[in-house]
Amino acid sequence: MVGGWWFLLRKRLAWGLVWGRMVRLAVRSAVREDVEGIVALNRRVFEDVEMTGWEPWHLEAHLDVFPEGQLVLESGGDLVASSTSFRVMRERAMEPHTWMSITGGNELPKHDPEGDTLYGLELMVDPDWRGLGVSKMLYRARKVLARVLGLDAIVVGGRIPGFLEAQRKDPDLRVASYVDRVEAGDLVDPVLTAQLAAGFDPCGVLENYALDPHSVYHAVRLVWEA
Numbered sequence: 001m002v003g004g005w006w007f008l009l010r011k012r013l014a015w016g017l018v019w020g021r022m023v024r025l026a027v028r029s030a031v032r033e034d035v036e037g038i039v040a041l042n043r044r045v046f047e048d049v050e051m052t053g054w055e056p057w058h059l060e061a062h063l064d065v066f067p068e069g070q071l072v073l074e075s076g077g078d079l080v081a082s083s084t085s086f087r088v089m090r091e092r093a094m095e096p097h098t099w100m101s102i103t104g105g106n107e108l109p110k111h112d113p114e115g116d117t118l119y120g121l122e123l124m125v126d127p128d129w130r131g132l133g134v135s136k137m138l139y140r141a142r143k144v145l146a147r148v149l150g151l152d153a154i155v156v157g158g159r160i161p162g163f164l165e166a167q168r169k170d171p172d173l174r175v176a177s178y179v180d181r182v183e184a185g186d187l188v189d190p191v192l193t194a195q196l197a198a199g200f201d202p203c204g205v206l207e208n209y210a211l212d213p214h215s216v217y218h219a220v221r222l223v224w225e226a
């Protein structure tokens with residue numbers, strides 16, 4: 001299965017217009033040689049947020065428990081973005097949960113090889129490569145993965161890092177209204193807007209989800225039906 005999946009993703013190449021020149025982007029399964037690059041990307045992306053970062057042994061564990069779920073996007077050998085996911089039963093993903101309760105910890109001990117749902121844990125794009133459609137490519141690859149594995153859905157606990165600032169401006173703003181307003185296009189959120197553009201539907205707020213002060217510790221559950 002892993003070999004077949006690797007081959008499939010090696011074929012998912014695209015050309016993109018970046019900084020006025022055509023570059024070749026490739027989405028593929030992550031391998032052990034990517035671990036250092038993913039750790040460096042994680043530090044860079046989340047340096048301003050007090051969130052638990054990946055250590056090399058966490059990423060090694062992800063490759064041990066669910067290699068198909070770990071994707072990277074590269075250009076000319078440079079790691080541009082990565083995506084981490086694992087499998088759960090849908091009813092668990094649709095119950096109230098936190099990052100810790102759904103994963104069991106950084107090494108994903110609660111990955112369920114029989115799970116009918118892909119849980120999208122993290123997707124990060126190098127700040128120099130934002131706004132170029134990179135996340136859309138990776139979300140598309142996650143959807144291909146869900147279909148190849150015969151899963152029913154993808155569920156994401158999505159960050160809303162624009163919420164803190166929006167609430168500062170309007171202290172009465174509740175998280176559910178914030179999500180509605182981002183969905184309606186009245187407000188733009190740096191993450192939720194991209195996830196909506198990728199075809200995910202909001203399905204409730206997850207309270208106290210993670211140590212993410214910019215999101216006021218909330219996440220939005222997003223669902224894509226396979």
Ligand SMILES: CC(C)(COP(=O)(O)OP(=O)(O)OC[C@H]1O[C@@H](n2cnc3c(N)ncnc32)[C@H](O)[C@@H]1OP(=O)(O)O)[C@@H](O)C(=O)NCCC(=O)NCCS
Nearest residue numbers: 122123124125130131132133134135136190191193194197
């Ligand atoms: C969220 C994130 C993954 C988006 O990646 P990206 O490659 O820049 O997004 P894309 O270029 O694919 O954009 C997809 C869509 O979202 C929109 N979008 C992306 N970032 C946006 C922003 N900051 N503000 C408004 N819209 C944005 C784009 O306009 C595009 O919409 P369109 O297709 O209608 O034009 C990236 O900003 C990131 O890595 N953030 C930090 C890590 C993080 O918090 N990840 C969240 C999951 S854990």
